[in-house]
Amino acid sequence: MDMYxxxxxxxxxQIDTPSLLVDLDVFEANLARMSEFLRQGSTKLRPHSKSxxxxxxxxxxxxxxAIGICCQKLGEAEVMASHGIRDIxxxxxxxxxxxxxxxxxxxxxCDLKVAVDNPGNxxxxxxxxxxxxxxxxxxxxxxxxxNRCGVLPGEPxxxxxxxxxxxxxxxxxGLMGYEGHCVDLPDFQERKTQTExxxxxxxxxxxxxQAANIEVDIVSGGGTGTYxxxxxxxxxxxIEAGSYVFMDTTYxxxxxxxxxxxxxxxxxxxxxxxxRVVLDCGVKxxxxxxxxxxxxxxxxxxxxxxxxxxxxxxxxxxxxxxAVGDKVxxxxxxxxxxxxxxxxxxxxxxxxxxxxxxxxxxxxxR
Amino acid sequence: MDMYxxxxxxxxxQIDTPSLLVDLDVFEANLARMSEFLRQGSTKLRPHSKSxxxxxxxxxxxxxxAIGICCQKLGEAEVMASHGIRDIxxxxxxxxxxxxxxxxxxxxxCDLKVAVDNPGNxxxxxxxxxxxxxxxxxxxxxxxxxNRCGVLPGEPxxxxxxxxxxxxxxxxxGLMGYEGHCVDLPDFQERKTQTExxxxxxxxxxxxxQAANIEVDIVSGGGTGTYxxxxxxxxxxxIEAGSYVFMDTTYxxxxxxxxxxxxxxxxxxxxxxxxRVVLDCGVKxxxxxxxxxxxxxxxxxxxxxxxxxxxxxxxxxxxxxxAVGDKVxxxxxxxxxxxxxxxxxxxxxxxxxxxxxxxxxxxxxR
Numbered sequence: 001m002d003m004y005x006x007x008x009x010x011x012x013x014q015i016d017t018p019s020l021l022v023d024l025d026v027f028e029a030n031l032a033r034m035s036e037f038l039r040q041g042s043t044k045l046r047p048h049s050k051s052x053x054x055x056x057x058x059x060x061x062x063x064x065x066a067i068g069i070c071c072q073k074l075g076e077a078e079v080m081a082s083h084g085i086r087d088i089x090x091x092x093x094x095x096x097x098x099x100x101x102x103x104x105x106x107x108x109x110c111d112l113k114v115a116v117d118n119p120g121n122x123x124x125x126x127x128x129x130x131x132x133x134x135x136x137x138x139x140x141x142x143x144x145x146x147n148r149c150g151v152l153p154g155e156p157x158x159x160x161x162x163x164x165x166x167x168x169x170x171x172x173x174g175l176m177g178y179e180g181h182c183v184d185l186p187d188f189q190e191r192k193t194q195t196e197x198x199x200x201x202x203x204x205x206x207x208x209x210q211a212a213n214i215e216v217d218i219v220s221g222g223g224t225g226t227y228x229x230x231x232x233x234x235x236x237x238x239i240e241a242g243s244y245v246f247m248d249t250t251y252x253x254x255x256x257x258x259x260x261x262x263x264x265x266x267x268x269x270x271x272x273x274x275x276r277v278v279l280d281c282g283v284k285x286x287x288x289x290x291x292x293x294x295x296x297x298x299x300x301x302x303x304x305x306x307x308x309x310x311x312x313x314x315x316x317x318x319x320x321x322x323a324v325g326d327k328v329x330x331x332x333x334x335x336x337x338x339x340x341x342x343x344x345x346x347x348x349x350x351x352x353x354x355x356x357x358x359x360x361x362x363x364x365x366r
Numbered sequence: 367m368d369m370y371x372x373x374x375x376x377x378x379x380q381i382d383t384p385s386l387l388v389d390l391d392v393f394e395a396n397l398a399r400m401s402e403f404l405r406q407g408s409t410k411l412r413p414h415s416k417s418x419x420x421x422x423x424x425x426x427x428x429x430x431x432a433i434g435i436c437c438q439k440l441g442e443a444e445v446m447a448s449h450g451i452r453d454i455x456x457x458x459x460x461x462x463x464x465x466x467x468x469x470x471x472x473x474x475x476c477d478l479k480v481a482v483d484n485p486g487n488x489x490x491x492x493x494x495x496x497x498x499x500x501x502x503x504x505x506x507x508x509x510x511x512x513n514r515c516g517v518l519p520g521e522p523x524x525x526x527x528x529x530x531x532x533x534x535x536x537x538x539x540g541l542m543g544y545e546g547h548c549v550d551l552p553d554f555q556e557r558k559t560q561t562e563x564x565x566x567x568x569x570x571x572x573x574x575x576q577a578a579n580i581e582v583d584i585v586s587g588g589g590t591g592t593y594x595x596x597x598x599x600x601x602x603x604x605i606e607a608g609s610y611v612f613m614d615t616t617y618x619x620x621x622x623x624x625x626x627x628x629x630x631x632x633x634x635x636x637x638x639x640x641x642r643v644v645l646d647c648g649v650k651x652x653x654x655x656x657x658x659x660x661x662x663x664x665x666x667x668x669x670x671x672x673x674x675x676x677x678x679x680x681x682x683x684x685x686x687x688x689a690v691g692d693k694v695x696x697x698x699x700x701x702x703x704x705x706x707x708x709x710x711x712x713x714x715x716x717x718x719x720x721x722x723x724x725x726x727x728x729x730x731x732r
Contacts (some may be wrong), residue, residue, distance in 0.1 A: 016465065048600045050674060095690060095691050096691055096693075117636055118636065118639060120691070143638060147638075148644060149638055269515070272483060272515055272517070276513070289672070308416060312513070323486075336612045
């Protein structure tokens with residue numbers, strides 16, 4: 001596509017901008033640190049691939065000990081299954097005949113589990129699975145306080161589990177509850193208190209389901225900001241953390257266990273004032289949904305304004321170290337939404353491009 | 367790519383979600399309304415294709431009387447030139463050897479003008495144009511109050527114009543000044559006052575450049591929120607408005623001259639509470655950089671929370687008219703950033719897909 005694109009073996013400065021980089025030394029250290037954490041406990045890791053949408057990364061996570069992956073979209077699951085990932089949990093509701101037909105195709109090729117929170121959707125899945133002569137794994141999404149999707153904890157969940165048990169084409173596999181309202185609480189004690197409250201709801205609900213003589217295999221929760229809490233919480237069988245391989249400025253405020261490996265390589269395109277630096281990355285290449293990004297190795301700006309194809313960094317005084325044409329690395333404020341804006345990742349080690357990873361599940365997949 | 371994708375002739379309900387729709391009746395009415403406005407004055411329209419990144423739309427705008435298009439990225443200009451657009455203004459700085467080499471390739475095939483605000487960048491462009499035996503058109507970006515890129519009005523602009531005039535491989539074409547700080551001011555009088563202040567700076571700067579015996583052909587400014595002001599401001603030769611073909615909830619608060627033609631077709635994937643509706647469009651398919659989206663034809667929500675692949679709509683009371691599986695159309699809060707998240711537009715008329723337009727300049731282009 002690009003006529004002047006750099007390839008494997010190029011130096012970072014030869015890469016056109018804005019481009020997404022992953023620093024392999026940092027990335028691998030993050031992988032290793034998570035593996036070490038898991039070795040010291042019994043909870044498994046099923047990393048969320050919504051963060052990376054990148055089959056190579058999922059394969060590396062599985063090689064490092066992950067039991068499989070989570071997906072948020074069916075399109076991601078299709079891409080991951082076609083790249084050899086054999087154990088997938090879709091932590092989202094798959095609704096409507098088009099998507100359910102596609103879901104059956106994925107279920108044929110791997111151990112697939114999908115979240116449900118609605119009896120009508122359960123019936124539609126059961127009928128499709130029956131027609132396809134499949135037994136489809138389902139987990140109930142429990143609302144543990146995030147107030148997005150999910151059945152209420154306790155009796156409403158037990159009732160939906162009973163409903164699932166009446167459908168022989170479905171296999172009830174367990175529960176998931178994502179504490180999205182906790183993962184980036186900056187105060188650790190507050191995060192721990194809120195996360196434990198959410199996980200207690202989930203484990204109590206497991207007990208209620210088991211009391212109805214229904215076997216619960218999976219109890220899944222936890223993000224990167226809470227992995228150290230959910231990953232040690234009794235009864236949680238697997239955690240969903242995925243951003244730990246990349247981190248971002250928001251997650252780094254919440255924890256320093258992992259380092260930032262993901263940056264957007266950008267060019268200084270304008271120096272219109274002594275204290276103002278404009279880069280060629282805006283909300284179309286650097287997510288602006290929350291938080292404030294940072295330029296690696298450069299002192300903090302007073303403010304960073306994002307427009308579509310520009311970021312404008314204002315400093316408290318003269319900014320002599322950045323000139324028009326300089327390339328810098330910008331650490332995103334939100335890694336997952338930033339990756340969705342790109343179609344490939346330049347995997348670099350000590351200033352050299354070692355590999356180029358396709359973000360095969362990026363935005364366009366439904 | 368998608369196995370179960372609907373094509374031309376399908377009904378809207380057959381389209382998988384989340385997908386981007388443009389309502390052709392509304393889109394064409396918007397085009398016609400702008401043409402009518404232009405017929406009543408002397409200012410020309412050069413619509414900004416950063417909004418749509420879609421060659422078919424650029425072609426329709428030119429057919430409706432636009433003199434050419436604006437682009438924000440070189441990748442957009444490459445795509446548009448390769449689709450037959452012959453007059454392009456890149457309203458942004460193109461910096462660095464890789465991009466400048468690509469710029470020369472585009473300049474060979476069309477009447478290309480590029481914005482500059484820095485003498486070093488001017489020199490780099492001049493040398494590349496000279497080596498390529500081209501005469502490259504340049505306009506100076508003037509900072510008319512947005513404080514992003516741009517030279518200060520008055521003498522600093524005259525000085526850069528003189529610098530350009532000394533380079534025979536460059537052709538000085540004029541000035542551009544985008545009043546991005548004005549375009550969505552909700553109060554019209556305030557918007558008019560601020561916009562006229564910005565345009566006065568631009569036209570005074572034109573006078574200063576002309577006083578130095580330098581011809582000024584182009585004086586460009588104006589967005590969709592200010593087209594009725596800049597498009598009638600004496601001395602402005604062309605306006606850059608582009609979003610007028612789509613509109614969005616933010617622009618509709620600022621003006622009602624055009625209607626919303628762009629929506630994200632979405633599915634209700636969860637009804638976890640009487641007053642809560644969850645759709646399958648989040649910040650990865652519906653821009654979350656500013657404003658609040660709306661569901662077409664549905665009463666306003668108390669709040670709309672966007673996560674990556676979900677939007678959660680909370681209502682003041684029971685919400686009986688939306689069930690799991692229903693498809694709805696969501697009007698984005700920011701059309702330009704939303705389009706960047708998709709790779710095609712379903713062009714629909716009265717519930718039937720009439721065409722599918724490729725968003726050929728989408729995010730991945732650099």
